């Protein structure tokens with residue numbers, strides 16, 4: 001995400017090695033993203049894709065399967081010539097971390113392939129596997145010397161979830177750092193691939209009017225909402241062991257939180273930006289378990305309908321334990337203990353099977369002293385919100401009060417809107433293009449550093465611990481299609497505030 005990337009840097013020749021190539025992520029997002037990069041002429045001239053399956057797949061079978069995936073999931077009409085050129089670069093190799101000799105064989109196969117393709121030995125290893133395979137695969141790559149940078153670069157892309165709590169994230173970081181240097185690790189979070197999320201930096205630091213009021217003196221509080229309409233679907237086994245908090249908060253919601261609250265970086269480079277993000281995340285006040293219980297609400301959806309769609313009771317989802325107490329909704333109140341944000345509450349919420357798909361950061365400014373207009377009914381006045389949203393529309397909106405035309409002073413709330421689609425004619429994308437391209441050009445500004453990941457887990461750990469101890473006690477239920485458990489309203493109402501309603 002280099003400044004002036006419009007100048008377009010062609011990535012170095014390289015191999016793109018995908019572990020878990022037979023899986024959903026590779027088919028639905030990674031290959032369609034590579035296709036979009038190919039269509040934009042942003043792949044290296046000398047390039048190969050090596051798909052790693054544990055067993056029983058030939059290169060022809062893999063190409064067929066990836067082509068089917070591409071036809072199903074491409075974000076734009078597939079140009080056969082581009083797709084075929086990309087798939088012609090694909091080779092399947094078999095390697096299973098449980099059978100170390102397969103990695104020795106893979107290493108030899110890669111050397112031969114790269115000699116033929118003249119990729120110069122640069123390799124990007126993308127771990128698109130279940131998280132329990134991240135370390136076994138990395139260890140084998142290390143043991144066979146495939147991670148060693150001998151005149152060529154070697155990079156490791158690690159998918160989420162990065163650990164399941166503070167201790168496991170620390171252990172994973174520490175083990176990976178025995179195998180590679182920090183600069184070789186790309187901890188991916190697809191929220192950072194979203195245009196509106198990257199735009200937070202531009203909004204805050206390329207405009208003169210926001211920064212002076214971006215602090216506790218002018219901001220009353222900030223709400224971050226990531227609501228989803230979809231239920232857990234076929235991911236019961238992963239989700240039941242994970243829950244809404246682990247799945248979304250220390251990663252996606254904290255990316256939004258850190259970009260909106262960080263101090264201005266001194267330079268637009270990976271070190272400066274990532275240091276400021278880590279700094280603000282480490283300033284989130286660590287709550288006691290008692291405080292965590294008071295400052296949170298968790299819920300689980302029951303069966304019902306959202307429009308025409310039938311939603312099963314969460315507890316009846318395939319691979320979910322019948323009496324599961326895993327939360328499908330989480331709302332938290334946090335504070336950031338630093339000079340800029342002292343006393344400003346942050347309310348975060350996320351859940352599945354809710355009424356609308358909605359991702360937004362709503363920044364609520366302090367109310368003006370309405371002395372002059374005290375006769376205006378309060379419900380006609382707008383709350384002063386700046387809203388940065390990626391769903392349902394990508395853009396920014398500002399709510400403010402204005403005079404209604406006419407001889408009297410009547411006031412009404414209005415909204416000024418910027419929508420990406422009205423201004424820019426960008427082709428639809430998967431969200432992974434920028435991230436994959438950045439890995440290939442070696443720019444890790446949009447990837448999480450070890451300290452940020454650990455600071456995120458540190459902040460949510462008391463909630464995990466308190467909820468684990470409480471079990472089913474305190475777990476609220478909610479109807480599909482609703483806004484989540486009603487108790488989530490109390491979290492704000494007791495502070496004299498309320499969640500922003502969709503206009």
Ligand SMILES: NC(=O)C1=CN([C@@H]2O[C@H](COP(=O)(O)OP(=O)(O)OC[C@H]3O[C@@H](n4cnc5c(N)ncnc54)[C@H](OP(=O)(O)O)[C@@H]3O)[C@@H](O)[C@H]2O)C=CC1
Nearest residue numbers: 020022023024025026053054128129130131133159160161
């Ligand atoms: N799917 C999505 O939308 C998203 C997924 N992610 C993350 O991406 C990763 C992959 O997810 P997804 O594609 O959905 O998962 P899938 O289960 O669909 O696919 C993962 C693939 O990994 C391989 N695999 C499974 N176990 C092992 C193992 N022990 N060792 C080596 N390979 C293994 C399997 O391939 P084979 O049997 O052929 O070896 C399998 O096809 C996960 O970490 C997930 O959290 C992140 C964001 C979104």
Ligand SMILES: O=C1O[C@H](COP(=O)(O)O)[C@@H](O)[C@H](O)[C@H]1O
Nearest residue numbers: 160190191226228247248252359
């Ligand atoms: O990583 C994940 O994100 C998705 C939500 O992503 P979005 O881009 O659609 O907002 C979520 O559904 C999934 O549970 C989680 O693992």
